Structure formats: structure tokens, C-alpha cells
Amino acid sequence: MAERTRFSSEAWVPLFAGLLWLWNAPWHGVVGFLFSVAPGCLLLGSGVSMLLMPGDRRITQFAALGGFVGAVVAIPALFAVGFFPGLLLIFASLAAAVAAGAHSLRIELPVEGVPEAESSHALSLQVACDEALLSMMLLTNPLPRSGDHARIDSELSAARALYAARGWLENPAAYHQDPPALANPEIRVASARRVEFEHLSFDSEFEPHADEPGRDRWLAYGANRRAHAWVLRHDDGPRPWLVCIHGYRMGFPLVDLAAFAPEYFHERLGLNMIVPTLPLHGARRVGKRSGDGFIGGELLDTVHAEAQAMWDLRRLLGWVRMQGAPGIGVLGLSLGGYNAALLASLEQDLQCVILGVPLCDFARAMFRHGPPLYLRDAEREGIDQARSREVLSVVSPLALERKVALERCAIFAGVGDRLVPADQPRDLWRHWGEPRIEWYQGGHVTFRAHAGVRRLVVDSLRGAGLAV
Secondary structure (H helix, E strand, O other): OOOOOOOOHHHHHHHHHHHHHHHHHHHHHHHHHHHHHHHHHHHHHHHHHHHOOOOOHHHHHHHHHHHHHHHHHHHHHHHOOOOHHHHHHHHHHHHHHHHHHHHHHHOOOOOOOOOOOOOOHHHHHHHHHHHHHHHHHHHHHHOOOOOHHHHHHHHHHHHHHOOOHHHOOOHHHHOOOOOOOOOOOOOEEEEOOOOOEEEEEEEOOOOOOOOOOHHHHHHHOHHHHHHEEEEEEOOOOOOOEEEEEEOOOOOHHHHHHHHHHHHHHHOOOOEEEEEOOOOOOOHHHHOOOOOOOOOOHHHHHHHHHHHHHHHHHHHHHOOOOOHOOOEEEEEOOHHHHHHHHOOOOOOOOOEEEEOOOOOOOHHHHHHHHHOHHHHHHHHHHOOOHHHHHHHHHOOOOOOOOOOOHHHEEEEEOOOOOOOOOOOHHHHHHHHOOOOEEEOOOOOOOOOHHOHHHHHHHHHHHOOOOOOO
């Protein structure tokens, strides 16, 4: 890990890249000038801020965003202002993104129990990808208004009292309702990425407990009441099944199937696959974007989203068993890893569970990534991390015990992950009794580039008898 210094050398790269953009902006014409302002200001401002305000995580996020935006915007400049000036802008922008990743690695404290990040340009670029994605999420993620905090605080207090009275804080597994069997879902043929699959859908029938706070609001999310899943199965008799649980902001066939590589799991390993859509995602979204409301400050909505996710997933597991599945494995990514871990705490008849870059603590994530002004207003109303975590414990994999055998569990996580920092998978790994874990030298979104991850997934499936 690089030594932390007040005036880091990485700051000069986005600073000079920003100056280069703004210096050349007048020569790009009116349209070119407007396009030059965004990367120029982001990079210059971030570079100066790295020097004057070291340690603020948001600086590297916007430096990385400015670098990647600049690299994309500079492509037309190859034709508009000349090949070599355009190439210089692309190079400077990408160098700034790498510098942002390197600075992020420099200022992040080591995580006890996690291998140290090995400084390299490759790792810095992967971290920069995370930082840029995180900045876009924070810029566009809808949050409750300041006036909503008093209501949220009231809901938290009421939920805490109810959960304590019912014994759910001490026994969170009892909070989860047993769903009815899924007998006749609607199934139609669809395709995406030149992959033909079955689109399975059904009425979820989930409802929060009768006296839970936020129940009426949750039931008013009409699109969310219809569940969906993408199914790929062979027609030559029973095969093992792999349940693939997608991450935050996903939930569409094009994206989900790209993440879970049916050409490998379905065709090469011969598995049947089912990819459920989590609540509030994809066709179930109730906001402008997939995932809006799942992790956004409405804490009771997060509780209900997780409770419904378990309800829907357990109904789908029952349906898969009715298809004659000789074995079922679960693979979850990011938010999907959280759901896979929670599912493994409610269902014991699973041959293996693989958690990829898994989130495990919503409260910790919200208070790490949340905008400072929003967090200040929330804490002023008494909505702090401890209270939030206590209510969320009824849907937390850290509060329940796994039911799947230790040797059939596996985790992979990135030492440079910025969306789900390494302390989260580490805590889940410890809570689960330290199953096999692969710490790769990378970030959140680049796990597929690491051979150790592929090896762990295949070994886990083969060890559980799901693949040969």
C-alpha cells in the first residue's frame, strides 16, 4: 500500500489533464467547447481538491468520472481537431482516471484480515472503474427529502418496537413468512444477446406483516407485485440448476445474461439456469431506473424489498424442485450476493452457494456512500447507523446462521472494491465460519477478468456435484 502523504503526486495528473481540456476548449468551436467543459472542470477541480482536501473519497470518484468522460468525449476530437491533439486528450484523460484509482488506493486504510492491495496500473484502473460508477450512482440515486426524515424516524421506532415484541430481533429467521408453492407460472419464449430463453412470470402474492410500518406504501408499488425470471434449461431430462441472483441496478435480460454467461454455465457446463428479477428491478421498477428505492434511505422499503426477495426466491426454488432438479446451486453478485447469503440462511437444501463481491450490511454501505448533507439531516432526526442496522437485522445475513454446509460455500471479493469495500465480504466470511474465499487484486465490476474467480466458481460447482 502506498504511503499516505498530504500532497500526493497523483493529484497533478487530473489537474494538468483538466487544464489541457480547458486550454484547448476555445479551439473546439461552440459545441466542442461545451463538451470540453465537463471533463475539464471535473478533472481540474478534482486535481486541486486532491492537493487541498486530501482524504475525501468523493474527490477520487469525480476524478475517475472526469477521466472516463474525457476519454469518450475526446474520440470525436480525433476528427475535429486532429489526430494527435485528440490522442493526447484521450491519453491524458485515461491517465487521470488511473491516477484517481491510485489515489483511492493510497487514502484507503488497510482492512484487517484482507490481503494488501498490490499497487499497479491495472489495479488502479479497476478501482477507477468502481469510483466512476459510484459517482454516477450517487449523482442520480433518488433520496428522501429532508422533510421525510421525521416520518422515517417514526417508522424506524415503530418497526423496532414491533420486531422486538414479536421476538424477531432475537430470531430474525422467524420474521420471514413461508410462501405458497408456485404451481403454474406464465412462461413464454424470449431472446436477448442472441440467446433464447424462457420468460417466467407470476404474481408474487407477497405482503408485509399486517401491522408493519410502510406496508401500505409497499403494496402501492403495483409493478413490483409481478415477479419475473429468465430460464434456460435443457430438454434431455433432469439437469442440475444454477440460481443466478443479479446485482443492484440490473434486472433486464440483456444485462443479466451478460453477467452470468449462459454460454459457459448453460452450454459448456450443461446446467439449467434461472435468473430471477429482484424486487424494484427491471420490469418491477417503480422509479425511473431499475433498483430505485431498494437502497435509498427509505429503510422500511429496504426491509420489505429483502423480505419479498426471499419470498419470491423460495417460491422459485420450489418450482425448480418440481422440475426434477437433482441439485441446486446459487450464485449471487453484489446485491445478489447479499440475497444469496440470506437465502442460504433460510434454505438448507442447496448443494452450493457462491457469493460474488457480496454486500452484507446495508446500514454500513448507506452511511459510507450517502451524501454528507443527507446523512447530517438524517442523524439530526436520530436516524443513525446503529438504529438502522438493528431494524435491518431481520433481513441481514449477518444476523442469521447459514444452513448450507461450510464446505459447500465460497466467496470471492476484490481487495480494491469501492462499491462493496473489503470489510463487508470479510465480515460475512467470518460470520459463516471462514469458507473458501478468493481475494483477487481488482475492483467490483472486473471480477470476471481474474482467473482465480473463475477457478473458485468452477471448483465449487464441481465439488458440489453440479458440474463435471
